[in-house]
Structures are given as C-alpha cells and as structure tokens.
Amino acid sequence: MNQHSLLKPKISTRLNHRVHIDSRWRPLGVTEQFLTNADTYHARYYKNDYWKYLVGRALDLAGIDRSSPCRILDIGSGSGNTVFATAELMPNSSIFANDISPQLLQILVGIQDHIPELEGRIEAYCFDLHKDFFADNIFDLVIGGAILHHMLDPEAALKNAARWLRPGGKILLIEPLEVGGHMMAAIYLKLIEVTELELGAQHKLVLFFKAMCQDYEARFGVPRVKPFTKNLDDKWLFHTSYLRDMAEKIGLVLEFVAPTITDSGNLFSNAVRGNLDVAGLGDISAPDSMWNMLEVFDRGITPDLKEFFAPEGIICLSKP
Numbered sequence: 440m441n442q443h444s445l446l447k448p449k450i451s452t453r454l455n456h457r458v459h460i461d462s463r464w465r466p467l468g469v470t471e472q473f474l475t476n477a478d479t480y481h482a483r484y485y486k487n488d489y490w491k492y493l494v495g496r497a498l499d500l501a502g503i504d505r506s507s508p509c510r511i512l513d514i515g516s517g518s519g520n521t522v523f524a525t526a527e528l529m530p531n532s533s534i535f536a537n538d539i540s541p542q543l544l545q546i547l548v549g550i551q552d553h554i555p556e557l558e559g560r561i562e563a564y565c566f567d568l569h570k571d572f573f574a575d576n577i578f579d580l581v582i583g584g585a586i587l588h589h590m591l592d593p594e595a596a597l598k599n600a601a602r603w604l605r606p607g608g609k610i611l612l613i614e615p616l617e618v619g620g621h622m623m624a625a626i627y628l629k630l631i632e633v634t635e636l637e638l639g640a641q642h643k644l645v646l647f648f649k650a651m652c653q654d655y656e657a658r659f660g661v662p663r664v665k666p667f668t669k670n671l672d673d674k675w676l677f678h679t680s681y682l683r684d685m686a687e688k689i690g691l692v693l694e695f696v697a698p699t700i701t702d703s704g705n706l707f708s709n710a711v712r713g714n715l716d717v718a719g720l721g722d723i724s725a726p727d728s729m730w731n732m733l734e735v736f737d738r739g740i741t742p743d744l745k746e747f748f749a750p751e752g753i754i755c756l757s758k759p
C-alpha cells in the first residue's frame with residue numbers, strides 16, 4: 440500500500456521536513472502551549488522512562504503481543520512520548536504519529552533522526568483528529584497518551600479512530616479520571632485550608648492549590664460543555680459510565696479502565712509532588728503540616744479504594 444492509499448480519497452497533504460501536513464490544516468481547539476511554545480512544552484513534559492512504563496503496562500493489560508508486526512496509529516503524539524516508547528516496546532511495529540501541532544511533530548521527527556534504528560518506522564501526520572483522515576480499517580492498534588481530554592468533541596474524535604481501526608483491533612488511551620479528580624480536588628481544598636493558616640492567602644503555594652481546584656472544577660461533568668470549555672487545554676475528565684456509553688454509540692466495547700499506577704502507597708503525596716514539579720514549584724519549601732495532611736490521606740485510604748480514586752487511568756476499547 441502506498442502512503443496515498445492510506446488516506447481518505449478527499450484528503451491531500453503537503454510534506455514539510457518529513458511531516459505530512461493536511462492541506463486544510465487549522466489549529467482549532469489548541470492553544471499556543473502546543474504550537475509556538477512547543478519547545479517549552481517538550482522540555483517540560485518529555486519523559487521517556489515514565490511513558491515506557493505506562494505504554495508497557497497498557498500493552499500488557501490489554502494482552503497485546505509485543506512482537507507482532509502491527510501497524511499502529513498514535514493519536515495526539517506531541518513530541519513523541521508514546522511513539523518512542525511504543526517503537527521500543529514493539530520492535531516489529533510501524534507507527535503513524537498524529538498531532539494537530541506541526542511544531543511538536545517537527546520535534547518528534549528531529550528526535551527520530553538521531554535514532555538510526557527507527558529509520559522508516561515512523562511517519563508523522565499533522566491533522567485534526569475531528570477529521571475523518573485515514574482510510575477505514577487500516578490500523579491494528581491505536582494508542583493515545585493524554586489526548587482525548589483535549590478534544591472539543593471526544594466522541595467525534597474517538598469515532599474517527601474507531602473507523603480507522605481494523606475489526607478485532609484495540610484502542611489504548613491514558614487519560615485523567617473524573618472520580619480521581621473529585622478526590623484530588625477535595626485534597627487540594629484541604630491543603631488550602633492547612634497552608635493558608637501558616638503562609639497566608641497570597642502565598643504561591645496557596646494560590647497554586649486554588650488554581651488546581653478551579654482547574655478540576657472546570658473539567659467536571661463530561662460531556663457537559665461550558666461557555667469556556669473551548670478555551671481550555673485540558674477540557675475533560677472521564678469516568679467508566681461515560682466511556683461505556685460513548686463506546687456503545689460508536690460500535691466499540693469498553694474492555695477496562697485500570698489505574699496507571701501499581702503501587703498506590705504514596706498516591707496522593709506523589710500526585711501533589713508531581714504537579715508541583717510540573718508547575719516549577721518543586722523546590723518551594725512547603726510546611727510540614729501540608730505533607731502530614733497528605734500522609735493522613737495516603738495512610739487512611741485503603742489500596743482498593745485508591746484504585747477507585749486513581750487520578751489517571753488506562754482505558755482499553757476494542758472493535759468487534
């Protein structure tokens with residue numbers, strides 16, 4: 440099959456430094472974070488080992504044979520976290536990387552250029568996932584790391600991915616979960632209470648916790664669209680019943696939703712620490728009362744319940 444017959448007949452692309460760009464490309468529903476600020480985004484979020492763990496766990500939970508010569512579509516690839524992890528974990532696969540950001544895909548092909556073993560195994564396609572772009576039934580597996588919650592219309596985007604997947608194929612997604620979001624919002628509210636007393640209402644840490652609460656609140660209630668939803672980068676949190684309904688509507692089966700983590704010991708402390716690091720506040724000196732409160736949550740909630748409260752999950756869907 441040549442590259443052209445892999446696209447829907449009405450689609451045309453132009454090539455820019457090895458990235459195939461949809462001739463009608465428009466950056467709808469994404470902010471500058473993923474476009475002109477792509478370098479900063481890449482520097483902040485490119486973490487190969489972490490994504491190798493996540494993709495490996497997803498493949499194993501879904502029972503995917505790592506040695507199979509699959510044709511894989513990676514949706515919302517960004518600068519390549521899941522793409523490079525998958526290429527390493529599935530050495531006989533070929534991967535189609537997709538993103539709406541030409542800048543992030545340029546970083547991705549730039550990284551590929553420095554890994555000679557990957558020559559010819561990855562093709563990058565810049566287009567909006569809301570568009571029916573590829574021919575039907577051509578992929579064996581679809582992988583998406585932190586992508587569905589960025590979609591203006593998650594159902595429309597997933598419907599496209601389902602169309603492009605062959606019958607018997609699977610879709611693996613790693614996404615934030617709504618139940619875990621409620622738990623984290625409750626924890627952040629408690630941390631505001633604790634830190635405000637010691638540090639005052641205007642302290643960086645307190646303001647950060649308030650921003651986290653607002654961020655969660657803005658995303659609760661999928662698929663309810665709010666006036667500001669289209670302006671958010673992170674638009675949604677998902678839960679099992681929404682995912683099951685959506686899967687049924689578009690002819691998929693929801694196989695499972697599993698927590699991303701296996702060791703839930705310090706789940707809540709680690710989640711807060713991770714978010715502080717990403718926000719550049721990792722070095723800030725936080726009061727002991729804050730860490731003690733997190734320990735109360737971590738000790739008091741049983742491992743079983745922590746699975747239920749996991750902030751992020753691996754979602755597996757199959758096409759009958």
Ligand SMILES: C[S@@+](CC[C@H](N)C(=O)[O-])C[C@H]1O[C@@H](n2cnc3c(N)ncnc32)[C@H](O)[C@@H]1O
Binds near residue numbers: 514516538540585
């Ligand atoms: C959180 S990043 C995840 C990137 C990558 N999967 C990773 O794990 O590092 C979300 C990605 O979705 C892309 N994106 C947002 N809206 C999109 C759309 N409508 N179609 C395709 N990609 C989109 C963004 O440009 C961004 O690269």
